[in-house]
Amino acid sequence: MFKKMFRKKEEITDISVLAPVDGELTFLEDVPDPVFAQKMMGNGIAINPASNEVNAPVKGTIIQVFPTKHAVGIKAENGAEILIHIGLDTVNLEGEGFVSHVNEGDSVKPGDKLITFDMETIKEKAKGTVIPVIITNTDDMNEIRLSDKSNVKASEDEILFVSK
Secondary structure (H helix, E strand, C coil): CHHHHHCCCCCCCEEEEECCCCEEEECHHHCCCHHHHCCCCCEEEEEEECCCEEECCCCEEEEEECCCCCEEEEEECCCCEEEEECCECHHHHCCCCEEECCCCCCEECCCCEEEEECHHHHHHHCCECCEEEEECCHHHCCEEEECCCCEECCCCCEEEEEEC
């Protein structure tokens, strides 16, 4: 009986990051914003969205919802910190066109709705609709492997493999 109580919980080291949105994958280097293209925030991949709903790509905890609702941070079970940034220069929209469905501290699982956004507002008022998905603590990870798919379906297709 006591063996079960004191057994060490197995540490999760490897995770699959699923597509948070339907769309077409693109390399970070091809994102027309130097902060993302030069991987200043970390390694990852980007998606040209085909839908307006961003879902949780992993099981984890919401660690940040930006006040402007254009980005959300999730801490995955293996410690990877994932930033999903909707569009380019969308912080300047001051929340216009974005609805958050989560709060800091919420537990999420793949497929849970995080943010919905108005694609037309972003096309009209921001620099682009591309959605970078970044591992912001890249240096803490052992391996980050990018998917070789071109089109992905939200909550189904792996876009990143991250090993701690």
